[in-house]
Amino acid sequence: MWKVQLFKLNFDEKEAQAVQDVISSGWITMGEKTIEFESRFAELIGSDVETIAVSNGTAALHLALLALGIVPDDEIIIPSLTFVADINVVRMLGAKPVLADCTSYDDWNISPNDIERKITPRTKAIMIMHYGGYPCEMDLILKLCKKHKLYLIEDAAHAPYSKYRGISCGAMGDIGCFSFFTNKNLSVGEGGMVVTCSNDLAEKLKYLRSHGMTTLSYDRHKGRAISYDVIQPGLNYRIDEMRSALGIVQLDKLPEAQYQRKVLVEDYIDKLGNIDGINIPFLYQLDNIDYRPSYHIFPILLDEGIDRLKLIESLKKEGIQSSIHYPVLQEFAAYKNKGLTETPIASAISARELTLPLYPTMTKDEVDLVLEALKKGIS
Numbered sequence: 001m002w003k004v005q006l007f008k009l010n011f012d013e014k015e016a017q018a019v020q021d022v023i024s025s026g027w028i029t030m031g032e033k034t035i036e037f038e039s040r041f042a043e044l045i046g047s048d049v050e051t052i053a054v055s056n057g058t059a060a061l062h063l064a065l066l067a068l069g070i071v072p073d074d075e076i077i078i079p080s081l082t083f084v085a086d087i088n089v090v091r092m093l094g095a096k097p098v099l100a101d102c103t104s105y106d107d108w109n110i111s112p113n114d115i116e117r118k119i120t121p122r123t124k125a126i127m128i129m130h131y132g133g134y135p136c137e138m139d140l141i142l143k144l145c146k147k148h149k150l151y152l153i154e155d156a157a158h159a160p161y162s163k164y165r166g167i168s169c170g171a172m173g174d175i176g177c178f179s180f181f182t183n184k185n186l187s188v189g190e191g192g193m194v195v196t197c198s199n200d201l202a203e204k205l206k207y208l209r210s211h212g213m214t215t216l217s218y219d220r221h222k223g224r225a226i227s228y229d230v231i232q233p234g235l236n237y238r239i240d241e242m243r244s245a246l247g248i249v250q251l252d253k254l255p256e257a258q259y260q261r262k263v264l265v266e267d268y269i270d271k272l273g274n275i276d277g278i279n280i281p282f283l284y285q286l287d288n289i290d291y292r293p294s295y296h297i298f299p300i301l302l303d304e305g306i307d308r309l310k311l312i313e314s315l316k317k318e319g320i321q322s323s324i325h326y327p328v329l330q331e332f333a334a335y336k337n338k339g340l341t342e343t344p345i346a347s348a349i350s351a352r353e354l355t356l357p358l359y360p361t362m363t364k365d366e367v368d369l370v371l372e373a374l375k376k377g378i379s
């Protein structure tokens with residue numbers, strides 16, 4: 001149906017073989033493949049992080065808040081231009097989400113200045129999201145956390161390859177959360193990873209992931225344990241071996257896939273130069289050694305006069321799929337009129353944002369198709 005899809009899986013026989021091997025091995029729940037996936041992901045992140053693989057990115061965020069001891073009425077500062085999982089997990093714990101605005105029309109990440117304005121004596125944590133895999137201004141954010149003694153959770157769902165001043169996104173806060181959902185840079189269908197540099201938190205996270213139990217069925221299968229105790233309440237947020245095996249293959253492919261994404265984004269940017277009405281965010285991060293973005297998506301900001309709905313329809317007619325990242329959280333029925341503060345820059349960006357197709361196997365000819373359709377739709 002689409003000439004150019006928003007996203008395409010980067011899968012081949014290698015993924016199929018990896019899943020087949022797990023099935024043939026006779027052990028499909030969390031075991032050796034998961035241990036390997038966790039240690040390979042730790043290598044990618046570096047900084048001596050501990051890694052805890054989980055069933056999805058939302059589970060990762062939920063576990064992060066639980067491990068940090070967030071309780072009802074604690075205030076958590078989050079961006080308003082983010083995926084809804086961030087506010088959902090805060091609300092599911094009965095905690096209070098406090099929304100902070102974007103920094104500017106060039107930097108769509110959460111504004112450190114606005115974070116500081118929103119801090120109160122009830123603030124317990126800041127949850128940031130590296131939009132599109134473009135790192136947040138971490139020096140400023142870490143300074144705030146230190147000054148006000150706040151926990152920092154990084155929603156790094158877009159940022160499994162991103163670095164800020166040489167350090168991986170997800171490894172700078174207390175806990176980092178990754179998603180391996182289908183359309184993420186590293187896809188396994190449903191999967192996620194929690195990372196932390198704290199041994200204490202890692203231990204808590206492991207208990208929370210698996211019913212608070214002291215041993216896994218894998219240890220009992222291997223004869224390493226006979227029984228188990230439950231030392232705290234917990235959940236079942238485990239990943240399975242098929243997903244972990246897919247994750248390992250996807251990790252092998254990541255550097256090449258990231259290179260392709262970068263080449264495509266540079267091609268987009270070069271060619272967009274001669275289309276009026278289009279603005280590109282985060283340009284300050286390109287060719288700047290302080291930042292290594294993961295190019296998770298390719299977002300553009302339309303000039304105010306452009307009718308976005310009409311443009312999306314016109315792109316669709318040309319076979320080009322596009323998307324919006326994101327409606328601001330205040331717009332959803334669940335969060336409308338719930339006393340959340342306004343975030344004017346985020347709202348303006350959200351109303352004019354358009355995400356164009358981007359995936360590692362995309363060709364430059366496909367970039368041209370997208371841009372021809374875009375030109376046509378705007379004029």
Ligand SMILES: *Cc1c(COP(=O)(O)O)cnc(C)c1O
Binds near residue numbers: 083
């Ligand atoms: C995908 C995503 C999540 C949630 O991850 P799931 O694996 O789909 O649960 C959270 N935050 C952001 C920014 C995301 O893009």
